[in-house]
Amino acid sequence: GAGVSQSPSNKVTEKGKDVELRCDPISGHTALYWYRQSLGQGLEFLIYFQGNSAPDKSGLPSDRFSAERTGGSVSTLTIQRTQQEDSAVYLCASSPRTGEYGYTFGSGTRLTVV
């Protein structure tokens, strides 16, 4: 597509429920990134996919968080048993392999856990 698409744009969920956030990167971009941005905070790296390589999961805050990328394209970030501290904006970005053009970001998913 023309840009990075994230869905849903907003999600309100009850504490303890599972949620899935979707990211559709720019066609042909081999690298895909997930970040979390809590209110008034900077960017917190979560996970990085590059082509067919094993993902860099070093930023995932707990084992309740997981992500997959199917067919080198669409990615899903799953949060199990959501907690109130998971409330944040989740941003997805993609880039060509070497990143010299920087990242292109989606508009994010605002997650609210009540």
Next chain:
Amino acid sequence: AQSVTQLGSHVSVSEGALVLLRCNYSSSVPPYLFWYVQYPNQGLQLLLKYTSAATLVKGINGFEAEFKKSETSFHLTKPSAHMSDAAEYFCAVRLDSNYQLIWGAGTKLIIKP
């Protein structure tokens, strides 16, 4: 290790005044450097990038940044601030190991009327 430091979590300037947002980096090799802008309730948008060509880089919305190797800096400037420039600005450096971007903590730019 490569890193990025943005001085000042908040910068306030009057409309029409010079905007200066500071970014210093550490890198053992010539870096790729980026500035992004985030308007309220939006994702991040690329403002400009340095990729070892001209040291003075011009970006969108009248912003520019100068790469100074001796000072390991890549400060963002704009001669005259507009109200529409109110946003958060992030500086980033590209890692050489795996091409990921390392991000500064961000600077929120406040424009006073």
